Amino acid sequence: MTANTSTQHLWGYRALFLGLCGAVITVKMLPLSLDATGLPGPDLLLALTLAWLLRQPAVVPIGSIVLVFLLADILFQRPPGLWTLLVVGASESLRQRRLSMTEFTFFLEWSAFGGAVFALFFLERLGLWLLMVDLPPLGLVIAHAIVTAAVYPVVVAVSKFLFGLRKIGAAQAEA
Amino acid sequence: MAREPNDQSYARPVRRLLVTVVILALAGLVLVWRIDNPRVERLRAAIIDHVVPNMEWAMAPITGMARMIDDFQSYARLYEQNEELRRELQQMRAWREAALQLEQENARLLDLNRVRLDPELTFVTGIVMADAGGPFRRSVLINVGARDGILDGWATMDGLGVVGRISGVGERTSRVLLLTDSNSRIPVTIQPSGQQALLMGDNTQAPALDFIEAPEDIRPGDRIVTSGDDGLFPPGLLVGQVVETTDRILRARLAADMSRLNFLRVMRSHPGTTLSDPGALIGPPWPPPDGFVLAPGVPMPTTAPITRPDRPVELSQPEPTQ
Numbered sequence: 001m002t003a004n005t006s007t008q009h010l011w012g013y014r015a016l017f018l019g020l021c022g023a024v025i026t027v028k029m030l031p032l033s034l035d036a037t038g039l040p041g042p043d044l045l046l047a048l049t050l051a052w053l054l055r056q057p058a059v060v061p062i063g064s065i066v067l068v069f070l071l072a073d074i075l076f077q078r079p080p081g082l083w084t085l086l087v088v089g090a091s092e093s094l095r096q097r098r099l100s101m102t103e104f105t106f107f108l109e110w111s112a113f114g115g116a117v118f119a120l121f122f123l124e125r126l127g128l129w130l131l132m133v134d135l136p137p138l139g140l141v142i143a144h145a146i147v148t149a150a151v152y153p154v155v156v157a158v159s160k161f162l163f164g165l166r167k168i169g170a171a172q173a174e175a
Numbered sequence: 176m177a178r179e180p181n182d183q184s185y186a187r188p189v190r191r192l193l194v195t196v197v198i199l200a201l202a203g204l205v206l207v208w209r210i211d212n213p214r215v216e217r218l219r220a221a222i223i224d225h226v227v228p229n230m231e232w233a234m235a236p237i238t239g240m241a242r243m244i245d246d247f248q249s250y251a252r253l254y255e256q257n258e259e260l261r262r263e264l265q266q267m268r269a270w271r272e273a274a275l276q277l278e279q280e281n282a283r284l285l286d287l288n289r290v291r292l293d294p295e296l297t298f299v300t301g302i303v304m305a306d307a308g309g310p311f312r313r314s315v316l317i318n319v320g321a322r323d324g325i326l327d328g329w330a331t332m333d334g335l336g337v338v339g340r341i342s343g344v345g346e347r348t349s350r351v352l353l354l355t356d357s358n359s360r361i362p363v364t365i366q367p368s369g370q371q372a373l374l375m376g377d378n379t380q381a382p383a384l385d386f387i388e389a390p391e392d393i394r395p396g397d398r399i400v401t402s403g404d405d406g407l408f409p410p411g412l413l414v415g416q417v418v419e420t421t422d423r424i425l426r427a428r429l430a431a432d433m434s435r436l437n438f439l440r441v442m443r444s445h446p447g448t449t450l451s452d453p454g455a456l457i458g459p460p461w462p463p464p465d466g467f468v469l470a471p472g473v474p475m476p477t478t479a480p481i482t483r484p485d486r487p488v489e490l491s492q493p494e495p496t497q
Contacts, residue, residue, distance in 0.1 A: 026230055026233055026234060026237075027237070028306070029227070029230065029234065029305040029306055029307070030234055030237055030238050030241070030305070030306060031238060031303045031304065031305055031306045031315055031436065031437075032238065032241050032242075032306070040310030040311070041310065062193070062194060062197060066197060066201075070201075071226070074219050074222050074223065075223060075226065075227070075307065076307065076308065076309045076312070077219075077307055077308065077309070077312050077314060077350070078309065079205055079208055079209070080204055080205070080208050080215060080219065081201040081202070081203075081204035081205040081208065082201075082205045084201050085198060085201035085202055085205065088194070088197060088198060088201065089198065092194050127205075131205070131209050132209075133209075134357070134358065136310075136311035136357070136378075137311070137357075137378065140310065140311060140378070141311075144310055
């Protein structure tokens with residue numbers, strides 16, 4: 001593969017990432033199932049971002065993350081910037097960790113994602129507590145985190161078989 | 176991106192700097208939001224105002240399709256539904272008769288009492304555009320905003336019952352905080368016992384009733400209406416019915432159909448008249464009008480005999496509200 005086509009691929013995937021995030025936000029905003037209580041659905045935006053980041057770090061640049069999550073923060077009535085800040089932090093730490101690993105099996109990937117999700121939800125709660133914003137019920141937040149962590153294989157399968165996003169090794173990630 | 180290997184030496188520190196700047200900027204944004212909340216919320220309303228109407232072209236067909244599928248599924252139960260509706264219609268006819276008689280009687284009584292109902296209770300109708308909540312927030316966006324005269328805090332109803340209140344107004348859109356949101360608190364009256372309570376949303380479908388003075392006087396099935404004690408909601412809007420859960424907590428089954436919010440009425444409310452004048456004695460006019468003659472032998476007083484309010488308190492005509 002020449003450098004030119006690889007660059008084209010990269011930009012294609014970057015655009016695809018933004019498009020998918022836009023679609024997820026739009027679907028979330030549809031005024032359907034307004035009375036849905038019970039188990040909260042997974043945070044697909046987070047799962048998509050971190051999955052693509054773990055598989056091909058270069059297709060999820062920090063600019064895309066800031067753009068998508070800041071827009072989501074504003075549209076979903078969350079404290080603007082807090083969740084974005086945490087996701088940017090988590091993505092940078094995962095990027096660093098990705099570089100240092102030579103062997104990167106799927107289960108390692110999944111556990112890295114799960115750890116990141118739980119850390120994110122804990123830190124968000126801590127941040128909300130520090131800012132004296134009232135907290136959502138703890139049980140629901142934990143359920144939300146578990147559902148988000150559990151949806152990871154599905155997101156990976158869809159990105160792999162539908163969008164052809166293959167996992168690249170540490171050596172290629174470095175380049 | 177294919178980067179030259181010798182780029183690495185300075186690309187790393189530059190990247191680290193960029194990340195630090197982004198993180199600091201975001202932290203600053205959060206702090207500004209916390210410190211100067213109203214301004215940032217106005218900014219948020221303005222951004223939503225620009226973004227959401229542009230998403231409408233994508234959202235409207237999907238929403239329509241999903242609703243059609245929903246309707247189509249209900250065709251499967253058409254026969255049962257028909258039977259059910261027939262039975263209900265029969266009951267409703269009886270109720271309608273009762274309601275008509277009561278309405279006539281009510282009109283007669285109101286006429287006898289010369290009661291004037293508030294004529295200023297009008298409404299603006301809007302369409303639900305988007306679901307503006309996450310998993311822990313219950314709110315919707317509607318397509319009327321500041322240019323339609325919507326103000327923060329106004330009550331919002333569907334055809335039957337209260338849905339929530341306006342919380343955040345943009346130029347063309349506004350956000351309705353639903354009664355089920357965990358931040359929603361409205362004062363209500365429970366009929367027929369007339370007890371005051373607070374309806375507290377807690378992310379479930381049936382908000383809890385709290386701060387009830389005598390819960391033993393309340394039975395499941397009692398009507399819940401707004402009390403108007405907050406000075407925002409007009410009193411007497413239907414909210415729902417009391418239900419009692421197995422853990423003996425009183426909750427409200429909402430009259431509004433929260434699963435299918437489509438058209439919402441925003442009730443224009445006006446601040447109630449408040450009595451700001453202290454009570455004072457009402458005496459004869461002072462100074463005495465021309466031609467006023469005292470009885471012979473009574474000395475003319477030199478100062479006002481009693482203090483009078485500067486402005487007479489009009490009891491019959493309340494001050495017009497704007």
